[in-house]
Amino acid sequence: MLGIPLKYNVRNLFVRKVTTSLTVAGIALVVMVFLCVMALGEGLTRVFTASGSDRNVLVLRQNSQSELQSGITRDQVPLVETLPGVEKDADGKPLASAELVVVLNLEKREGGSSNVTIRGVEEKGWKLRPGIRLTEGRMFSPGASEVIVSDGVSRRFKDTNVGEELHFGAYRWKVVGHFDAGGTAPDSEIWTDVEGMINTFKRNGYSSVLARTPDRAARDLFVAGLSSDPRLALEGKVERTYYDEQTATAAPIKFLGLFVGVVMAIGACFGAMNTMYAAVSSRTREIATLRALGFSRLSILASFILESVFLSLLGGLLGCVLGVLAVKLALSGVTGTTNFATFSEVVFAFRLTPALLLTGVVFSLAMGFFGGLFPAGRAAFTKITQALRQVG
Amino acid sequence: MKLLPLVFKNLFRKKTRSLLTIGSILLPLFVICILGTMLRALDSDPSNGKGMYRLIVRHKVSITNWLPAAYDPKIRQLPGVVEVLRMNWFGGSYVDQSARNQFARFSTSDADRFLKVFDEATVVEGSEKEWVDDRSGLLVGRLLMKKYGWKLGQKVTLKGDIYPVTLELTIRAVFEAPDETGVYFHHEAIEEALPRVKGFVGWYWIKTASLEATERIPAQLDAMFENSSFPTKTETEKEFQNGWVSMLGNVKLLVTSICTIIVFVILLIAANTMAMAARERVTEIAVLRTLGFRKRQILGLVLGESLLLSLFGGVLGVALYALLFPGFREAVANSPMGGFAAGMKLFPEILAVAFAVTVFVGLVAGLAPAVRSAQRSITDGLRQVG
């Protein structure tokens, strides 16, 4: 088969400057919208997929979907911590942290308010989450009504700078430090001392216990031990699994991205089809000439599909560039939404991954292929004799 | 107007192209309608203004913290309070955790006052009395009855998470209201199984006598409990709903940006079509001008075609949307975001916006080709082949 050089198609695209650029711009915008919405969903998903360790087990009351709904009494904690499977530290104490979570309705810097999780932790809580580091100020001291706030939360909520005071009617906390958890769940939280918090909120117990296990076997042993103890009525969940289950929060956003992306892609595909039909009909004589010169139907077909794919590829690449620019420049800050599993805000950033960009390009290639298919078919089945006679 | 038939015939000169263009206007416009409706539903008031006379009192920290049940008489004695209703979020699950089986489950300590506070709701099956009298009775939204095929008198099992109990409740009444996606039962049903939760409720609803009372009571009430162990936050129903919306993050900005870009995409596609159409008709337009057609008539001819093309797509898009709306609303109602469906209507302003977008696209897309066509000299146009 004789192939028609791609140069021929590229030149033709540049001859039809207006049409080509309008079509490319249309496809680019569609790809950009798709990428931005998906980057939003990806950023949100990433919070959950990056959170939690495989070796940590989160102990909750049976049937509780989240820490917020769970409750563990004081006397249950030692029973849990001494179950087989829990790792011990150098002093022989179990590596486990009994924690309390409460959601606070705080005012956002941009106006409006949202719920933020405030977590009371034991000192050991730090060792269980090695990814967290202080970025400013110092650690809270137990019993002193002090809190540390994640960088993400402090960027979005009022009264959360180091030195400021978070107050809430009778409750007052001094912000003494900021921390960063590398884009994981604690980045949406405020931390304080658990015993102080139990006093403040007049609770009679904890929400959960986070326990570290040395390996998979120990972990399974611990989880099995929990569920087989009828006195406790507790269950253990691998911390990573617990967060993975919350990725459903991102589902509506991803659905929105896909829905808008696919419907708009069909629209843009129609646009590309129009452009290609016009290209074919204005080149009828050319096509007939090529056929008369001995080019096969297949090579005409391939040539026009290639032209269309090239056209959309330009759009797709431009869309990726626009998407990257949009995410880097306009959408670079952190944003937040509510995770309805925990009733509180998740702070996250837009995340445009190479895989997403590739999806965008593939998306545009598909638009080009389907947009070019029918016009190319029409071109390939042009009747030579008739076309040569035709004017224009 | 005599030229209208010509505009029509020009429009469908290239049928494939016109249909593709109409399709590429119709689909995005459909998306705009859906997004616009969602956005509009966010700040709609499904209670038809009755919410103006309702306040919600919650724990200052957040709605997940309980309040003492004993606030009831204290709140009740405030002037302008018509009725007080203690409510509680049960959560839990029905059958399993799947998205299909998500709906709101509430318990109330004051079943007999429920319909007095939510006076936009009416019982359509069973009776209020039967529900109030049966401690394990369940009041169900009509939409849920339909969705799960429940019958009056049927037993429904709810498994708790916040409250570690399993409740077996009997459907005693069905209500019709703008929001029909919840079930309500007696808080006593929980208290019987879990005595330790006695004395606490989730939040209070207040029915006020007047708008003056609606405005005055929040500050008054919050001041009353300011220094207690359970400080409160009182808001109007509207403010409370806006709070949820604000918790979703900047949805409005996101959706508005998407819609704006969609309009641009339509514009580009339509402009492309009109540019192609005008280019192919250079000679023909020169001929019309030779026959004595004025520049503005040519302008009108091309703009008219562009407008008509866009209107075809727009009107079809809006019609398609209006046609599919009931199904769309039902799909939302059956999704985990079911509560959202209550605020969804065929908002006339959304349809108007869609129509305005259509006209805008039609005029702007046709402008450049129309001006170029009208400005081209006749002899130039005649010289061009094809």
Next chain:
Amino acid sequence: MGKPLIRIENVVKQYTRDTQVLTVLDGLSLEVEEGDFVALMGPSGSGKTTLLNLVAGIDRPTSGTIHVGDAEVSSMSEGALARWRSQHVGFIFQLYNLVPVLTAFENVELPLLLTRLSKADRRRQVETALGVVGLSDRMDHYPRQLSGGQEQRVAIARAIATDPTLLVADEPTGDLDARSGEEILVLLERLNHEFGKTVVMVTHDPKAAARAHRLVHLDKGVLKEDVRAKEAAGSIGLAAAVEVSAGK
């Protein structure tokens, strides 16, 4: 014969392409009497089509004046020219230039849409025009359903629908076979004789030119030869002149 309908005085037409100035008509003067049938001949680029366009009022001279009837078309505004064209000139093209989406009837009706005529009046005039060209039975056909000759006859009907005084034709037989071309020429002759239309026709075709009463030969933008057929000798004398011109 009659008084002059067209008076062309010292007309210059120049085009600027890039920086080069191209002189297409170079101080040309010409008069055409009312009721005359003039053939414009000359090699490509001699300026004959330009002259035709100037006379028809779709182009304007760089300098010089052109009068058609009482109107000085060389100085009219574009809007006025458009109105004037719709009333006084019928244009016939080599490639017919019918609007493909309109039927024969609708094509002929097009120029009438610019008038204040009622629908019934328009219908009558279209039917008359199509009757003159002998296509009363093809009214509802679309251009693609007609032969080349028939298409050109519809184009002629369109040109005469508003009953203009002047018909200008640019190679009206250039795209037709001999027989169809002959039919078109007979029709133009009839419009000239019977309906008293002044006809100015650009042509390459000696046979077409032979139908005219007067032959104007242009070369490089100037008048080269102007031959009038003698009343008595009729077309024979002119035909000889045509051959002489064509031979050069």
